[in-house]
Amino acid sequence: MSSVHVCLNNPLSPSRTLRRSFSLHRETPSLLGIGNGRRTLHAIACLNVEVEATDSNAGKPGLLKSKEVMETEARVLVGTYARAPVVLASGKGCKLYDVEGREYLDMSAGIAVNALGHGDEDWLKAVVEQATTLTHVSNMYYSLPQVELAKRLVASSFADRVFFSNSGTEANEAAIKFSRKFQRYTHPDAKEPATEFISFTNSFHGRTMGALALTSKEHYRSPFEPVMPGVTFLEYGNIQVTKELIQQGRTAAVFVEPIQGEGGIYSATKEFLQFLRSACDDAGTLLVFDEVIIC
Numbered sequence: 529m530s531s532v533h534v535c536l537n538n539p540l541s542p543s544r545t546l547r548r549s550f551s552l553h554r555e556t557p558s559l560l561g562i563g564n565g566r567r568t569l570h571a572i573a574c575l576n577v578e579v580e581a582t583d584s585n586a587g588k589p590g591l592l593k594s595k596e597v598m599e600t601e602a603r604v605l606v607g608t609y610a611r612a613p614v615v616l617a618s619g620k621g622c623k624l625y626d627v628e629g630r631e632y633l634d635m636s637a638g639i640a641v642n643a644l645g646h647g648d649e650d651w652l653k654a655v656v657e658q659a660t661t662l663t664h665v666s667n668m669y670y671s672l673p674q675v676e677l678a679k680r681l682v683a684s685s686f687a688d689r690v691f692f693s694n695s696g697t698e699a700n701e702a703a704i705k706f707s708r709k710f711q712r713y714t715h716p717d718a719k720e721p722a723t724e725f726i727s728f729t730n731s732f733h734g735r736t737m738g739a740l741a742l743t744s745k746e747h748y749r750s751p752f753e754p755v756m757p758g759v760t761f762l763e764y765g766n767i768q769v770t771k772e773l774i775q776q777g778r779t780a781a782v783f784v785e786p787i788q789g790e791g792g793i794y795s796a797t798k799e800f801l802q803f804l805r806s807a808c809d810d811a812g813t814l815l816v817f818d819e820v821i822i823c
């Protein structure tokens with residue numbers, strides 16, 4: 529078993545960079561260097577895999593299959609993600625198999641999403657049952673699964689009600705809108721209710737225009753500017769500067785990741801989070817915990 533560790537260096541660099549890193553345009557005998565024994569690769573995606581492969585894989589004609597898929601993808605898909613050069617074909621439990629039949633241990637799943645393994649029988653049964661019963665209905669109607677799921681989430685969390693969205697970035701878009709609407713609703717006579725936002729250094733909140741505006745790293749935002757105005761980035765954990773800005777009363781909401789994921793694994797202190805809670809309560813500001821990638 530060779531160990532291939534693909535590190536998270538820069539998840540949003542164009543995929544071309546990755547192709548260069550792995551020299552994918554050349555006829556490499558093995559895209560992961562498996563044929564060359566133990567190696568650590570630094571790539572631009574999060575995939576921690578244990579690769580079950582023998583040197584006999586190197587140079588096999590089948591390896592071209594991966595290459596073909598990657599080249600075809602480059603022609604027909606917009607290259608917004610820098611992928612590790614692995615073409616996955618199937619999975620069972622925590623094992624994954626690529627198109628050449630090599631086996632991997634899946635240690636990242638959907639990056640903190642859908643970490644249920646592959647082909648789980650209970651999950652499969654539930655999906656088939658639901659698809660057979662009622663496949664997809666629009667939001668124009670009520671449907672039982674939505675209500676059942678919301679009931680369970682409310683019963684097992686702090687929340688009174690649930691808003692379903694398709695992605696983390698949409699959850700943040702909704703939170704942006706809820707915050708502004710909340711400020712208008714709670715200050716009906718105010719000429720200029722609070723519309724601004726506080727976000728923190730090293731934060732990541734998503735790729736749609738509002739969530740992007742709350743994301744601190746310049747290189748995520750700059751290609752798409754102007755993004756939503758009115759966001760101030762403060763030092764993560766800095767109580768004093770945050771207090772001063774919240775007290776000015778222009779902040780509709782403070783967005784914070786209790787544990788920052790995309791920007792590195794940085795945990796807010798309990799003291800900082802407790803301070804945010806009470807400062808926001810005092811000022812009538814909403815506090816949004818973005819825990820999209822925390823499981």
Ligand SMILES: Cc1ncc(COP(=O)(O)O)c(C=O)c1O
Nearest residue numbers: 695696697732733734789820821
């Ligand atoms: C803290 C945080 N917020 C929001 C998002 C965006 O989620 P999505 O990719 O589902 O839009 C992510 C994704 O990595 C995240 O880590």
